[in-house]
Amino acid sequence: MPEYAPLELPENPRLAGNITHFARALRRAGLPIGPGRVIDAIRAVEAAGFTDKRDFYWTLHACFVNRPEHRLVFGQIFRLYWRDPRYLEHMMSYMIPAVRGVQEDRRAQSAEKRAAEALLDGAEAPDFGDGAEEDTGETEIEIDASLTMSSEERLRSLDFEQMSTGEMAAAKRMLAKLNLPVPPILSRRAQADPLGRRVDAARTLRGAMRQGGELYRIARRAPRPRWPNLVVLCDISGSMSQYSRVVLHFLHAVANAKGAGWAKVHAFTFGTRLTNITRHLKHRDVDAALAAAGAEAQDWEGGTRIGDCLTAFNRDWSRRVMGQGAVVLLITDGLDRDDPEALERQMERLHLSARRLIWLNPLLRWEGFAPKARGIAAMLPHVDSFRAGHSIASLEDLAVSLSRPDDMGEKARLMRALVS
Secondary structure, eight states, X not given: OOOOOOOOOOSSOXXXXXXXXXXXXXXXXXXXXXXXXXXXXXXXXXXXXXXXXXXXXXXXXXXXXXXXXXXXXXXXHHIIIIIOTTHHHHHHHHHOTTOOSSSOSSOOOTTHHHHHHHHHSSOOOOOXXXXXXXXXXXXXXXXXXXXXXXXXXXXXXXXXXXXXXXXXXXXXXXXXXXXXXXXXEXXXXXXXXXXXXXXXXXXXXXXXXXXXXXXXXXXXXXXXXXXXXXXXXXEOSGGGHXXXXXXXXXXXXXXXXXXXXXXXXXXXXXXXXXXXXXXXXXXXXXXXXXXXXXXXXXXXXXXXXXXXXXXXXXXXXXXXXXXXXXXXXXXXXXXXXXXXXXHHHHHHHHHHHSSXXXXXXXXXXXXXXXXXSHHHHHHGGGOSEEEEXXXXXHHHHHHHHHHOTTOOBTHHHHHHHHHO
């Protein structure tokens, strides 16, 4: 371990306290920062000086950033914390869209809302004791965000549409840690396995020839496991906008998770038209990924034409992404006013192309839900599993459904109600 020389700091180290508070906000935003990096940052600032803002920025950047996807978050938090004299008001404007007068007439850029949440999430300004500056007569704004977070159990069962801003931020952090594992598929290709059931005659004879024709060992083989693709069709119409944004956060985590078990993750959004957003989910920063996906999909919070969008998918994309036993997640409320017969044909074709088709519908949160809508009645017979998709708990149950091929969710009960 390196040994540091004693660091001479003033009796009231305001700069050291501010750097510590700044590092705490970065850690809340997802940067892996520990006490060692904070100490290194304080010593680096002492060595580089505090005379030029650019030098100060790059000094802290060198100490706290070691991944490309963290640069944008660091830059936004640095601007809000060190450069913007009204940073607290701007953070509130990002967190609460109804506040006007302090927010510029534009949408928050990538990582700005995430930076605001990190700075407001219990990261109160440090107390520097008696050496604090005198009151300048300006109104001090204090925000206590400690009561905006619910317990994990309540948050898991809470409807996404009923969450506050703080609860939604906590829910997104929980979704980023969820895994969506899938059991492998046994392919026709074989691999060497000493415990395999099949005898590998070719390898056995080659081994015998190397031993002068004597058969010392029988080689065996077993099917080689492979992992399927995950294809997600997410409804972004007006009735689904709140749920689709949260689900896309979850899909971003699944698409970027290492060792999750999926060969590839393909994502499509649909409202009045079909949009492929797969390449946008490859951005490591979730805010940049969703901003790019939103710019690509021009039908956010619009109408719904499920039948036409499924027709476009089956015609243009099915053969490209549905090979080798893909699992399909269809996320929609099923409220479609187009021809139900055409919708049923496209659902049947999609079902036949997929290894498994799972429908997540947020309307299942209602106890009295019944398949009375024409679109739901046309789609329900052609899915393997019909489940709710309105909370964190429902997305956690999705992992259980993937590991159990016989799980039908609520399909059997609703099919009985549909027939009767």
